[in-house]
Amino acid sequence: MKEPRCLSRPLQYYCTAGKxxxxxxxxxxxxxxxxxxxxxxxGKVFFTTCADVKEVTGLKSAERLFLLLKRLPPLAEKGNAAQLIQEQIIGEHQAWTDALSLWQSLRKALEGHDLDPVGRGQSRKRKREWGESEREGPVFEGPGQVKCHVPDMETEKEAAPRVGLPLVDETPEEHGVPGCQPKAVTFRVCCRTSGAVSRRFNFQDLGRxxxxxxxxxxxxxxDLKEPDLEVNVHLSDDHSVLGLPLLRLPLASRSYIKTAGLRCTVAWAMASLADIKPGSCVLDPMCGMGTILLEAAKxxxxxxxxxxxxxxxxLEKARENVQFAELNQRIELLQSSVTAIPVPSCSVDAVICDIPFGRKFGCKADMAASLPVIVKEMERVLCVGGVLVLLLSPPLSALLRRSCQRAAAAAAVSQPGEPPSQPSPGRTGGTTSSHATPVFPSLEPLGVHRVSLGTTDALIHKFRKVSVPREGS
Structure with a gap:
């Protein structure tokens, strides 16, 4: 019997990620x-690692995980399309055989995870995550059937796992089936094109x-319905990428969350910005279903x-989520208004909050008018050196930035010998009144990150509290 393939050597993967x-x-x-x-x-991150594949599946900011088969230059602009496919995309037989064997070994290592790379019976609804022009093909009937589609990242239905397939170079006896021939590998192609490539080449013909x-x-x-594996191909103006998906469900599908609110990858990113240390007390004063709390606590x-x-x-859904995740001992929930947080001043180490947009869940308050009061209250409860992380809609983010600019301008024109009407540049982050009084002067802005929530974009703002505001400010 052959020695099992060693999985401790560096392996090349890539993950898809939201914009x-x-x-x-x-x-x-x-x-x-x-x-x-x-x-x-x-939309993609490529990397090489010696880590165990189970560790790789623990990534929290990724959508889907692939074993990298090939990463090649863009498909040439000139030449016969079939010849280009054969020479530039398919290439040598041995590379595919080695990749299949490695993929099967990784699948065996993941056995018991209930993760299937193809996802039989899944919903075919397609969601656009990368903000680029994409095209995908339908099911083709007849000889050389190929399916060109992208499995849904969020609505895939569960299907029975299919792991531990025979390696193509093993004998039948090694699988305990004397006298039987190993079954042929079945596959389907998931093909996407973007950019100018989608205009130069017919994506349906490319997939076929x-x-x-x-x-x-x-x-x-x-085999379109129940293939052993799926070959993912993405042809763009920058490169040609071929990969074999390792998991049935996206990494973003959390097994410990019963009812999801905010996109889990974004909630995790917000928690990662909060500089949470052992022993920290972390507050989400508008927690909704508790997604941010769950991601941070895990x-x-x-x-x-x-x-x-x-x-x-x-709040009741948040309680169900906390109980489902078995985090009752470390997450406490209570009903309260964000404008009157019932905790002492300077008592929490980090505040992380998704300010409601009014898009997915209704919001009765006028957030543009309420934002100064909300942030001022968050500033109050945050300890000096603590971090505030806010997720804002583009309009609210723009309001915040304009306020910062007005505050800096007001500080620059303050009369000599008089207390500045605004904090110095880099020390503000809030809206201003008609008298240019700073709303939250002790918050230092540390960065802004634009992320996608699927149908809309949002911006993550990070602040650090650098002082205790004077009374009345």
């Missing part, structure tokens, strides 16, 4: 997996040609978390 999440993911793979050769493009070329060269058999297991919301129905 704006690429840098978070790149940082995460370095910190958690000691990854090398880390680089990213829009890739599938036919794989069948002819490798002897694999197409990642930082030696801290305490407090969630509040004025909406009793949302």
């Amino acid at each position: 704006g999440m690429e840098q978070f993911l790149a940082t995460e793979v370095v910190c958690k997996l000691s990854a090398s050769d880390v680089n990213h493009v829009t 040609m890739i599938g036919v070329a794989i069948s002819k060269q490798l002897g694999w058999r197409t 990642e930082y297991q030696n801290s305490f978390f407090l969630g509040m919301d004025i909406d009793g129905s949302q």
